Amino acid sequence: MKNKLLIIGASGHGKVVADIALKMNKWQSIAFLDDNQNIKLSMGLEVVGKSDKAIEHINGWDIFVGVGNNATRKKIQERLETEGASIPTLIHPNTVIGEQVDIASGTAIMAGVVINCCTKIGKGCIINTSTSIDHDNTIEDYVHISPGSHLAGTVKVGQLTWLGIGTIVSNNVNIASGCKTGAGSVVVKDINETGTYIGVPVRRV
The missing domain is CATH 2.160.10.10 (Hexapeptide repeat proteins)
Structure with missing residues (x-):
């Protein structure tokens, strides 16, 4: 487990995921990735890029897929697993x-x-x-x-x-x-x- 958490998806389900992560109080830094470039902040947390940038953050961050659609969540998480991401x-x-x-x-x-x-x-x-x-x-x-x-x-x-x-x-x-x-x-x-x-x-x- 790393000391930074990156959440893919900054609306809907992603917000609830962030709320849980904040209450767990295990990460020094939490941020989002989201494909909607109009979203700059969510839950007071910064959106640092689009979802396709997740692989670039594997070494320094835990990565969580905060996407509500089951099939989409599966596709993204399986790719992250293949790349060796830390998924909490x-x-x-x-x-x-x-x-x-x-x-x-x-x-x-x-x-x-x-x-x-x-x-x-x-x-x-x-x-x-x-x-x-x-x-x-x-x-x-x-x-x-x-x-x-x-x-x-x-x-x-x-x-x-x-x-x-x-x-x-x-x-x-x-x-x-x-x-x-x-x-x-x-x-x-x-x-x-x-x-x-x-x-x-x-x-x-």
């Missing part, structure tokens, strides 16, 4: 994390999240505000779990899936990779096919 995990101080929880690099855990024991969370995930993830869950790489979602025990969420705000998932349910759920969705049985699902209980649309 960002965990808000108000998070509650149980024993034997494994959280991989590039994942952001927001305020008010509860993660119970024996859960594994992959690379580049977004575990958003006030989400709860119960025991023995497996959240694969580059998943976005939106605010206020609740996952019961022994749930598996496939990579690149996006659970919409307030999604509820019953225990012992598997969700395929690349899925999306609508706001307030309730998942009570396995989702085996990639697609978009809405409703109570969910149906494919």
